[in-house]
Amino acid sequence: MAASYPASSIRKMFNLALDFPDAVKLTVGEPDFNTPDHIKAAGIRAIENDNTRYVANAGIPELRQAIARKYSARWNRGITSENVMVSFGAMEALTFALDVTVSPGDEVIIPDPSFPNYMGQVHRLGAVAVSVPVTEDNDFKLRAEDVRSAITDKTAAVIINSPSNPLGSVMDRADIEQIAALADEHGFTVISDEVYDEMVFDDAVFTSIAEVGAEFDRFLAIGSFSKTYAMTGWRCGFVIGAEDFIAPMALLQEGLTSSLPGFVQEAAVAAIEGPQTAVEEMGASYARRRELMVERINVIEGLSLLRPAATFYAWVNVSEWGLDSWELATQLLEKHNLATIPGSAFGPAGEGYLRLTFAVSDETINTACDRLEAFATAR
Ligand SMILES: Cc1ncc(COP(=O)(O)O)c(C=O)c1O
Incomplete structure (x- = not known):
């Protein structure tokens, strides 16, 4: 069983990104806040x-x-x-x-x-x-x-x-x-x-x-x-x-x-x-960063993002760019120092998408979107 256990492509991309220590990372699925x-x-x-x-x-x-x-x-x-x-x-x-x-x-x-x-x-x-x-x-x-x-x-x-x-x-x-x-x-x-x-x-x-x-x-x-x-x-x-x-x-x-x-x-x-104020503050912060992400992604040529109703993940449609999502994520990492998760990591129906985490600072979201824009222009 262990020998045939399906390897996680999230982990694979995570490991690949280790070779790019300066990369902007939208890969992790966790809050960027410390425990209250x-x-x-x-x-x-x-x-x-x-x-x-x-x-x-x-x-x-x-x-x-x-x-x-x-x-x-x-x-x-x-x-x-x-x-x-x-x-x-x-x-x-x-x-x-x-x-x-x-x-x-x-x-x-x-x-x-x-x-x-x-x-x-x-x-x-x-x-x-x-x-x-x-x-x-x-x-x-x-x-x-x-x-x-x-x-x-x-x-x-x-x-x-x-x-x-x-x-x-x-x-x-x-x-x-x-x-x-x-x-x-x-x-x-x-x-x-x-x-x-x-x-x-x-x-x-x-x-x-x-x-x-x-x-x-x-x-x-x-x-x-x-x-x-x-x-x-x-x-x-x-x-x-x-x-x-x-x-x-x-x-x-x-x-x-x-x-x-x-x-x-x-x-x-x-x-x-205990008090739930931190939970509310973190939620408000994700909601605000969601807006920034949606605004920035939807003006990039060939990308579209349905406004997420929950979580801190943006599920971006990249199909117009015509690249396999693993190939695209690899190119973004190698050419633009941007780490993302290819949609195919989540199953075959994820092909044509990238997952971007917005549990990161506004500055990181902006830099990441600048790099996606640069990729769109260079295509
Ligand atoms: C959908 C989903 N379920 C479960 C987990 C695992 O959470 P935990 O840290 O509680 O093991 C995650 C973590 O990313 C998740 O996204």
Whole structure:
């Protein structure tokens, strides 16, 4: 399995860009803000108070409760700490979610383009990934109709990701409702990766799978502290679902890593229970930088960018330039010192696009767009 694990082209481009230390980088998928001070202080305090030993497999009770309280309120649904598993980032939450719902040979429906780790994790289980294209005609929103046509009697799970990396789109509530209904009808689980749930701009409305009346045994909702609270390196995520799904995850964790560090979890409690001003400020800043990106990209000859509704990713249509996206990203790096991610890194339907991160300074956005303009002129 390891020998055939699909290599990430994001990582490949990242490594290539290391040879260009002065390159302007729009590659990383993380906030450019530091973790807010009160969260860091809670982590430091926890270490000083010697919370440095093994803790419970499923997470410390305080964190599981804090997550349960937060999402009970957001979803208007009774969530208890027994419904919450704390994980090493959303990444491990995804591992758990697939482990408890999918067996070798099963099919897992994933959007194309999507976060490349979905493909990798499905492969790890010896399951089969079935891609459903998400297109610009549909404003880059996954449609329930398209999911429906990919369902077979081997479908064990459908992974959805709204708001989407790399597309920056937010799915329509009606599609989420219909996918929940399909899960009921066909008996599969919806694994809903919602790590960008709080990075949604004013004109868009995010709906969680947990809000549309999906039966508790038909979905797993994945969240993370990484993006919302600028905590990517703390590696703290979680998955919320029925107790029958969550309890075995704790057993799996015992054999994997035993538990997340207790001090990381105390910092996560502070993130949820402390002031949310930093989250709002970071969101406002992404929204503002989105406008700059949209304005600058859409006047460059041959490029077009649909205004992203969420996240900090611009999914730029480069098809008029007529170059394969990997080739284009390589040329931009080698000739213009600009690092981007080729759309094909996210699946075949990503061909013809580049992903640009706008979690960077205005100056970086402007310099990057100057370089894209220079490329357009030199063609
Ligand atoms: C869609 C999506 N899911 C999951 C993750 C992983 O997040 P975490 O840092 O919580 O593991 C990312 C990170 O880029 C992501 O974009």
